[in-house]
Amino acid sequence: MSVFSFSEAHDFLRHELRKFAQKEIVPGAREESKLDQTIRDLVRKVGDAGYLGVNIPAKYGGMTAEWVNWVSWGITMEELAKADPVLGLAFLMPMIANQLLAKSTDEMKQQWLTPIIRGQKLTCFALTEPECGSDAAAIKMRGVKDRDYYILTGEKTAVTLGMYADVAIVFAKTDMSKGIRGTSCFLVPLDLPGITKSPFSDMGLRAAGRASITMDNVRIPAKYLLGEEGQGFYMAMEQFDFMRIGLGLAALAQAQTALEETMDYAKQRIAFGQPIAKFEAVSFKIAEAATLIEAGRCLCYHSFSLIDQGLSHTKEAAMCKWWCPRIAAEIVHNCLLIFGHIGYSEEHSISQRFRDVIAFEIADGTADIMKIIISRELMGREFRPY
Numbered sequence: 458m459s460v461f462s463f464s465e466a467h468d469f470l471r472h473e474l475r476k477f478a479q480k481e482i483v484p485g486a487r488e489e490s491k492l493d494q495t496i497r498d499l500v501r502k503v504g505d506a507g508y509l510g511v512n513i514p515a516k517y518g519g520m521t522a523e524w525v526n527w528v529s530w531g532i533t534m535e536e537l538a539k540a541d542p543v544l545g546l547a548f549l550m551p552m553i554a555n556q557l558l559a560k561s562t563d564e565m566k567q568q569w570l571t572p573i574i575r576g577q578k579l580t581c582f583a584l585t586e587p588e589c590g591s592d593a594a595a596i597k598m599r600g601v602k603d604r605d606y607y608i609l610t611g612e613k614t615a616v617t618l619g620m621y622a623d624v625a626i627v628f629a630k631t632d633m634s635k636g637i638r639g640t641s642c643f644l645v646p647l648d649l650p651g652i653t654k655s656p657f658s659d660m661g662l663r664a665a666g667r668a669s670i671t672m673d674n675v676r677i678p679a680k681y682l683l684g685e686e687g688q689g690f691y692m693a694m695e696q697f698d699f700m701r702i703g704l705g706l707a708a709l710a711q712a713q714t715a716l717e718e719t720m721d722y723a724k725q726r727i728a729f730g731q732p733i734a735k736f737e738a739v740s741f742k743i744a745e746a747a748t749l750i751e752a753g754r755c756l757c758y759h760s761f762s763l764i765d766q767g768l769s770h771t772k773e774a775a776m777c778k779w780w781c782p783r784i785a786a787e788i789v790h791n792c793l794l795i796f797g798h799i800g801y802s803e804e805h806s807i808s809q810r811f812r813d814v815i816a817f818e819i820a821d822g823t824a825d826i827m828k829i830i831i832s833r834e835l836m837g838r839e840f841r842p843y
């Protein structure tokens with residue numbers, strides 16, 4: 458196992474991100490009443506500053522070479538998600554587009570990838586369907602070739618940014634008889650005839666505009682097929698490792714913010730004539746939370762450094778995805794209890810953090826599915842449940 462440490466370039470990136478986030482993101486982060494504007498504005502600001510291009514080579518609108526690595530991308534995810542948790546989900550999208558549009562033409566990259574990386578266009582990732590989430594191989598959306606077009610029919614659901622995105626990366630079956638080898642990946646502009654969207658009323662991360670997207674005979678030019686027909690399932694799976702590590706860090710960022718707010722509160726809240734921070738039932742919870750956050754961050758950055766070194770990382774990515782959101786949710790829960798009755802109020806930021814953090818436990822695969830992956834990697838495919 459390699460030992461991981463941050464370079465000077467990493468420290469500088471974090472420093473710059475913190476300055477940027479404090480000035481540009483944090484002041485508008487919780488304006489949930491202005492939903493559409495908020496997420497568009499935030500992504501645009503991050504794009505304008507160039508941070509959507511971290512770990513993307515400069516020729517595609519990315520960043521300076523010293524930040525073209527996964528650890529830098531992880532730092533960016535952590536700092537943006539700390540400033541606003543919705544950015545924890547939204548920041549995944551330009552990287553997914555970058556990876557999948559790599560398999561398309563230069564014209565498509567110019568038309569779509571460049572504005573996505575600049576934050577001028579929003580994209581979303583549409584895999585889950587009403588009848589299948591964990592079992593992504595079972596999707597039913599159809600993509601039928603018709604001369605120079607594909608015609609898409611079916612329903613995608615749970616799509617982050619679905620209400621606001623300009624374009625979606627959509628997975629559909631182009632050959633129902635071939636199972637996962639019949640799945641293909643498409644770029645679908647969301648203003649085409651036949652597309653309808655309906656929003657979810659979510660308990661947290663409301664500005665993410667999670668939606669169901671229905672496609673009724675939606676006709677897209679054949680050049681909007683990304684990669685080859687039949688490669689779509691593998692293309693989707695290739696995205697999950699980095700997404701899972703990133704969401705681990707995004708969840709921990711919620712725990713860290715909650716912890717900082719809780720420490721401030723515990724130092725000034727008086728009970729029985731003393732600040733509650735002096736009671737071990739409070740201070741030990743804080744100590745335990747800080748320990749768990751540090752351990753989780755080490756796991757996530759170690760996992761990103763494995764990708765940077767070209768080493769196997771699927772097991773570690775799944776570990777990040779089940780464990781970090783789980784401990785983050787427990788930490789935020791404990792923090793809420795330290796705030797007492799005031800933390801239970803909808804108006805208090807800690808209750809919103811509690812509602813937000815649970816999203817990271819479900820999005821991109823539940824803990825149960827991650828444990829199937831980890832045990833498969835440890836013991837071999839022959840011991841998978843199916």
Ligand SMILES: Cc1cc2nc3c(=O)[nH]c(=O)nc-3n(C[C@H](O)[C@H](O)[C@H](O)COP(=O)(O)OP(=O)(O)OC[C@H]3O[C@@H](n4cnc5c(N)ncnc54)[C@H](O)[C@@H]3O)c2cc1C
Nearest residue numbers: 582583584585590591615616617816819820821822823825
């Ligand atoms: C905030 C949020 C954002 C999301 N964003 C997106 C997005 O942008 N794009 C997208 O495509 N999807 C998105 N999703 C969907 C997400 O990926 C799925 O919800 C997730 O994969 C689980 O699928 P499901 O909800 O259909 O649950 P199911 O697959 O129905 O599972 C239900 C329960 O059964 C358990 N279970 C299922 N199979 C097994 C098994 N084999 N062994 C043990 N337990 C099992 C699960 O762990 C879970 O607890 C998002 C979800 C959330 C909450």
